[in-house]
Amino acid sequence: MKKFTKLAVAAVSGAWLAMMTTASFAESTMEKIVRTGEMTIAVQTQGPPVSFIDKDGKRTGLAVELAQMMADDMGVTLIVQDYDWKGLIPSLLSGKADFIAADMTPTAKRSMQVVFTEPVFYSETIAFAMKDSGYTSWKDLNVAGISVGATQASSWADIARDKISNAELKEFAGGTAQTVQALTSGRINAGVSDKATIAGFMSSIEGLVVLDGDISREPLGFAVRPDSTHLLFALDNYMGLIRADGRLDEKLEYWWNTTNWEADHK
Template identity: 55%
Template sequence: MKFLKKIALSIGMLAGVAALSAATANTASAGAMEDILKRGELRVAVQTQGAPVSFINKDGKQTGLAVELARMMGEDLGVKVVFQDYDWKGLIPALLAGKVDMIAADMTPTPQRAAQLLFSRPMFYEETVAVVKNDSPLAKWEDLNQEGLNIGSTQASSYSEAIKKFMPKATLKEFTGGTAAVAQALSAGRIDATVSDLGNVTNFVNEFGNLKILDGIIVKNPLAFAVRPDEVHLKLWLDNYVELITSDKRLDQMVNYWWNTTDWEKDHK
């Protein structure tokens, strides 16, 4: 009988711990959104080195698809949006350290990243392509999978992973400074090719004038915003918001302006 009582007591204690843990988790997940509303401020990490997603325009203003999406979120939520600029490799550490509330960037929710963060439902899907100099004899992206070629990419990006996966015979060269630094290296002949999303590629092909896009799409990647793993309420709010701006066509309008066309260039470059 005493033995049964001990078992019952142990089960009761475990149930109490579980309930307390669940309550703590719920409090933590609710706290992120509550903090934003109390501050009246949404802190957003961006990387303003990659037009048209996030960059500094001709007037010295932060803008781009991710930036303007975050601004629209703030307006609809009734809070001020404060942007903090980081190098690509610094985005996730800044979020995990609590310096910002979310990452607004062209970030793919890879298994490695999703193990650290919570991602919103995809904002849209990017097409990853390859670029070379105009005088290159290569015609399609599959031609890059050969020894002796140096292919550049943004450090710690999904593009680096695509190069490792689809072009294992080539040599990967990673750069800090975003896609702009990689494009400059390619234009100057310091690398043989680069891999990036079609939006960024279209921008720097037009800018440099001596680059061309190889035939074929390497992969299509979902792009999403990210929050800390305990910010369940904020993640669900983001999912709901993406659904809202998809249904009222505002997301389509922004993607068409910033991503599917070069209309933004005349206004911001």
């Protein structure tokens, strides 16, 4: 009996040692970036001013430029992969991307799948409609018979579902551009997005207006896989560095707080 116990203990100890040895040799995301000299990000296909293709066919935007700046300072090549909003987290978890560079809210539900950086910037969630709609405030939309659109699987959809619960929510894949298109074609009465994103559409779509009042203010950050601890610390550290030297504020002023980027990219 004692001999059997010793053998069992030895077997368990051996299995544990093997598991720990295997784990210790598993390549981390940062080690993979260093080895390959490439850092891959997942971005939303068309989500100006965070990520989009500009008039010259160039991929750009706030998140793209921040990631590019970090890659340049690291001395690695940035690889950008496009996804619909609902495809961002699956692309990360499947290993296709090293991190998500998007205006993503760190909700409790998403945090069950991925790990978020400290907030990189903040977003005011607003409602928008056509000027002749008769609506003045986002609260006017909280009525049965009104249809409100938002990006599929986004925090905007969650906020609309919570704050404008009496209206019918319609979700659209592909980002805010599809929601705006649904509005201008008369398929919905209003939409929900963030103030900076809608500012980019207002200059090109006559009659598009932001309704009074912020529905909410959300922190936004980048996301990594739960096992990418080194990369998470590196991202937080880098955002702290460029916040201190002024480069982050410069990017936010150009891309997020104003529409200055339109003159160069639309």
